Amino acid sequence: MFNWKDEYYTGVDFIDEQHKRLFEIAGMAYDVYKNDFIVDKFDRIVEIINELKDYTEYHFGEEEAFMIKNNYKKFLSHKVEHDDLMKDINGIDFSKIDKDQEKSLLDLINFVIDWIQNHILKVDLNMTKEVIN
Numbered sequence: 001m002f003n004w005k006d007e008y009y010t011g012v013d014f015i016d017e018q019h020k021r022l023f024e025i026a027g028m029a030y031d032v033y034k035n036d037f038i039v040d041k042f043d044r045i046v047e048i049i050n051e052l053k054d055y056t057e058y059h060f061g062e063e064e065a066f067m068i069k070n071n072y073k074k075f076l077s078h079k080v081e082h083d084d085l086m087k088d089i090n091g092i093d094f095s096k097i098d099k100d101q102e103k104s105l106l107d108l109i110n111f112v113i114d115w116i117q118n119h120i121l122k123v124d125l126n127m128t129k130e131v132i133n
Protein backbone atom coordinates (compact mmCIF):
# COMPACT_ATOMS: atom_id res chain seq x y z
CA MET A 1 0.00 0.00 0.00
CA PHE A 2 2.80 2.41 0.81
CA ASN A 3 5.15 1.35 -1.95
CA TRP A 4 7.21 4.14 -3.40
CA LYS A 5 6.42 5.13 -6.99
CA ASP A 6 8.47 7.17 -9.44
CA GLU A 7 5.73 9.78 -9.65
CA TYR A 8 6.47 10.72 -6.04
CA TYR A 9 9.95 12.03 -6.88
CA THR A 10 10.28 15.76 -6.37
CA GLY A 11 13.74 16.03 -7.88
CA VAL A 12 15.24 17.24 -4.60
CA ASP A 13 17.21 14.32 -3.20
CA PHE A 14 16.98 15.03 0.52
CA ILE A 15 13.22 15.63 0.30
CA ASP A 16 12.74 12.37 -1.62
CA GLU A 17 14.79 10.43 0.94
CA GLN A 18 12.75 11.88 3.78
CA HIS A 19 9.46 11.20 2.01
CA LYS A 20 10.60 7.59 1.53
CA ARG A 21 11.16 7.32 5.28
CA LEU A 22 7.64 8.65 5.90
CA PHE A 23 6.29 5.98 3.56
CA GLU A 24 8.24 3.39 5.55
CA ILE A 25 6.68 4.54 8.80
CA ALA A 26 3.21 4.46 7.21
CA GLY A 27 4.01 0.96 5.95
CA MET A 28 4.80 -0.11 9.51
CA ALA A 29 1.34 1.03 10.58
CA TYR A 30 -0.19 -0.96 7.74
CA ASP A 31 1.81 -4.08 8.64
CA VAL A 32 0.63 -3.91 12.25
CA TYR A 33 -2.93 -3.39 11.03
CA LYS A 34 -2.76 -6.51 8.85
CA ASN A 35 -1.03 -8.68 11.47
CA ASP A 36 -3.63 -10.79 13.26
CA PHE A 37 -1.05 -12.47 15.46
CA ILE A 38 -0.39 -9.46 17.64
CA VAL A 39 -2.98 -9.65 20.38
CA ASP A 40 -2.30 -6.28 21.95
CA LYS A 41 -1.14 -3.68 19.44
CA PHE A 42 -1.13 -0.69 21.78
CA ASP A 43 2.64 -0.42 22.31
CA ARG A 44 3.36 -0.79 18.60
CA ILE A 45 0.78 1.88 17.72
CA VAL A 46 2.21 4.35 20.24
CA GLU A 47 5.73 3.63 18.96
CA ILE A 48 4.71 4.27 15.34
CA ILE A 49 2.86 7.47 16.18
CA ASN A 50 5.85 8.78 18.13
CA GLU A 51 8.18 7.89 15.28
CA LEU A 52 5.87 9.63 12.83
CA LYS A 53 5.70 12.68 15.07
CA ASP A 54 9.47 12.96 15.44
CA TYR A 55 10.24 12.34 11.81
CA THR A 56 7.56 14.70 10.56
CA GLU A 57 8.81 17.49 12.77
CA TYR A 58 12.32 16.94 11.41
CA HIS A 59 11.13 16.73 7.79
CA PHE A 60 8.99 19.86 7.96
CA GLY A 61 11.88 21.79 9.50
CA GLU A 62 14.20 20.71 6.70
CA GLU A 63 11.68 21.53 3.98
CA GLU A 64 10.99 24.94 5.49
CA ALA A 65 14.71 25.75 5.68
CA PHE A 66 14.98 24.76 2.00
CA MET A 67 12.10 27.08 1.06
CA ILE A 68 13.57 30.00 3.01
CA LYS A 69 16.99 29.46 1.49
CA ASN A 70 15.43 29.60 -1.97
CA ASN A 71 13.15 32.57 -1.25
CA TYR A 72 10.08 30.53 -2.11
CA LYS A 73 7.20 32.97 -2.32
CA LYS A 74 4.49 30.60 -1.11
CA PHE A 75 6.49 29.67 1.97
CA LEU A 76 3.90 30.92 4.46
CA SER A 77 0.92 29.02 3.06
CA HIS A 78 3.08 25.89 2.81
CA LYS A 79 4.14 26.31 6.43
CA VAL A 80 0.50 26.69 7.50
CA GLU A 81 -0.20 23.25 5.99
CA HIS A 82 2.77 21.79 7.85
CA ASP A 83 1.58 23.33 11.10
CA ASP A 84 -1.93 21.93 10.57
CA LEU A 85 -0.59 18.42 9.89
CA MET A 86 1.66 18.65 12.96
CA LYS A 87 -1.32 19.78 15.04
CA ASP A 88 -3.28 16.74 13.84
CA ILE A 89 -0.48 14.37 14.78
CA ASN A 90 0.04 16.02 18.16
CA GLY A 91 -3.70 15.87 18.76
CA ILE A 92 -3.90 12.08 18.54
CA ASP A 93 -5.56 10.92 21.73
CA PHE A 94 -3.65 7.93 23.07
CA SER A 95 -6.42 7.04 25.50
CA LYS A 96 -8.73 6.38 22.54
CA ILE A 97 -6.32 3.89 20.99
CA ASP A 98 -7.01 1.22 23.54
CA LYS A 99 -10.76 1.42 23.02
CA ASP A 100 -10.43 0.39 19.40
CA GLN A 101 -6.92 -0.43 18.24
CA GLU A 102 -7.94 -1.47 14.71
CA LYS A 103 -9.87 1.73 14.17
CA SER A 104 -7.04 3.89 15.44
CA LEU A 105 -4.66 2.14 13.02
CA LEU A 106 -7.09 2.66 10.15
CA ASP A 107 -7.45 6.33 11.09
CA LEU A 108 -3.68 6.69 11.14
CA ILE A 109 -3.31 4.96 7.77
CA ASN A 110 -6.02 7.13 6.22
CA PHE A 111 -4.45 10.25 7.68
CA VAL A 112 -1.12 9.46 5.99
CA ILE A 113 -2.80 8.54 2.67
CA ASP A 114 -4.61 11.86 2.72
CA TRP A 115 -1.38 13.68 3.50
CA ILE A 116 0.48 11.94 0.65
CA GLN A 117 -2.26 12.78 -1.84
CA ASN A 118 -2.99 16.31 -0.76
CA HIS A 119 0.32 17.57 0.47
CA ILE A 120 3.24 15.55 -0.88
CA LEU A 121 1.84 15.00 -4.37
CA LYS A 122 0.47 18.53 -4.74
CA VAL A 123 1.96 21.13 -2.42
CA ASP A 124 5.46 19.65 -2.13
CA LEU A 125 5.69 18.82 -5.84
CA ASN A 126 4.54 22.32 -6.84
CA MET A 127 7.07 23.84 -4.51
CA THR A 128 10.04 21.84 -5.77
CA LYS A 129 8.99 22.34 -9.39
CA GLU A 130 9.08 26.07 -8.88
CA VAL A 131 12.27 26.18 -6.84
CA ILE A 132 14.29 23.90 -9.12
CA ASN A 133 13.27 25.63 -12.36
Ligand SMILES: [Fe+2]
Residues within 6 Å of the ligand: 015, 019, 059, 063, 120, 124
Ligand atom coordinates in the same frame (compact mmCIF):
# COMPACT_ATOMS: atom_id res chain seq x y z
FE1 LIG B 1 7.30 16.95 2.39
Ligand SMILES: [Fe+2]
Residues within 6 Å of the ligand: 063, 078, 082, 119, 123, 124
Ligand atom coordinates in the same frame (compact mmCIF):
# COMPACT_ATOMS: atom_id res chain seq x y z
FE1 LIG C 1 5.71 20.17 2.64
